[in-house]
Amino acid sequence: xxxxxxxxxxxxxxxxxxxxxxxxxxxxxxxxxxxxxxxxxxxxxxxxxxxxxxxxxxxxxxxxxxxxxxxxxxxxxxxxxxxxxxxxxxxxxxxxxxxxxxxxxxxxxxxxxxxxxxxxxxxxxxxxxxxxxxxxxxxxxxxxxxxxxxxxxxxxxxxxxx
Numbered sequence: 001x002x003x004x005x006x007x008x009x010x011x012x013x014x015x016x017x018x019x020x021x022x023x024x025x026x027x028x029x030x031x032x033x034x035x036x037x038x039x040x041x042x043x044x045x046x047x048x049x050x051x052x053x054x055x056x057x058x059x060x061x062x063x064x065x066x067x068x069x070x071x072x073x074x075x076x077x078x079x080x081x082x083x084x085x086x087x088x089x090x091x092x093x094x095x096x097x098x099x100x101x102x103x104x105x106x107x108x109x110x111x112x113x114x115x116x117x118x119x120x121x122x123x124x125x126x127x128x129x130x131x132x133x134x135x136x137x138x139x140x141x142x143x144x145x146x147x148x149x150x151x152x153x154x155x156x157x158x159x160x161x162x
Contacts, residue, residue: 046070052080
């Protein structure tokens with residue numbers, strides 16, 4: 001028997017989330033924190049990771065609210081070796097490659113500032129992430145005006161070469 005559950009990720013407006021799965025939680029949670037600190041100066045974050053044995057959630061970070069929320073969300077997901085990163089003052093694009101290149105990271109399910117849900121399956125052995133829902137579904141194609149606005153925003157947040 002498999003039970004399917006939708007877990008809403010709790011986070012303040014403007015906070016980015018990254019959900020992934022790795023291995024060897026006992027040190028990986030601290031390694032992910034070091035990776036974030038050395039990738040983006042001024043980043044604020046909380047990292048939590050579920051350990052399958054001894055069935056606890058390890059957490060760290062440099063922002064008390066984000067640390068607590070990352071741990072709370074990881075416990076709600078409940079799947080072994082899943083990690084939750086909540087961060088401010090950085091975008092996922094700034095840190096994803098560094099996170100994905102960590103030897104203990106198996107995969108990243110998703111990363112976004114949007115409302116975020118995790119689809120979890122539960123069996124008699126435990127819980128597993130099936131996937132994520134990242135914001136609302138697209139329902140139209142952008143206009144030329146919207147394209148110009150998008151490109152203006154991208155430049156405004158610093159992704160422009162002179």
